[in-house]
Amino acid sequence: MNQLIISAATEGAEAANPLVPNLWEMGVVLAGFAVLFFIVVKFVVPMFEKTFAERAEAIEGGIAKAEKAQAEASAALEEYKQQLTDARAEANRIREEARAEGAQILAELKEKAAAESARITAQAHVQIESERQAAVVSLRSEVGTLATTLAGRIVGETLEDDARAARVVDRFLADLESQNAGVAK
Template structure:
């Protein structure tokens, strides 16, 4: 019986297909299914991936172009700002120099006006002093003349009421005094 079992198992082994043997019908079904799947992938899936890839590439390139454009605009705005800043500083310096010049001119004008006013006031004061001096001299001459006439009249013992003679005596007396004061001053 042992032999029989071995023989039955050998026959059974001959009847079962080998795992290494090819089943052509299965192979054909798998190949057709693979071809259909490949057709679907090539026809529908790959174009969608390519479209998505192209859209992303375009979006990235567009973003880069926008960024470059924005960078160029920012650089241009910065250059313009720097130029405006330079212009503003130049204008401020010009205005400052004009203000200094005008200030110096105003100061010079004020000094000139003050000097002119001072000269005018001094001249008026000198004129007033000269007028007062002249008035004082006239007043003193009259008083000295009358005192001298009275004194001379007392010394001489006669009245010197003659105005012409008294005037000459007073003038001669004052002239002598002026000569003496000039001689003493020298």
């Protein structure tokens, strides 16, 4: 019996060789693989390709948007720099105009001050000259009176005659002025 079991086991072992596949199993596996391959090719791969295309498009769109934003930012920066340069130039121009206007105002004020000073000086000279003339007239009359009185005492006669007194006084003052002019030279 033992032998019978051993011989049956060897027959079954010879019939079921693990290295040789079973045809029915191989057919079922091939049919399942073909159905699975068909489903993957027909439905899954197009969805992957669609998703890949959408992502590539989104990435390219994002890059384009980023490049556009970068270009806009660069343009805005250049515009800002230009405005800043223009503002600085305008500020310099205004500053120079203010300096020129200040210098002009200062010159006008100096000119007005010089004119006012000249006017005041001229007025002072006129006033001094008029006061000098008044003093000369006053001194002439006083000197004349004193000279007439003194001459009358020296001569011994009264020189009350106005015409004669005026001639004596004028002659005395003329002599006095000629002596002063000779000393001044």
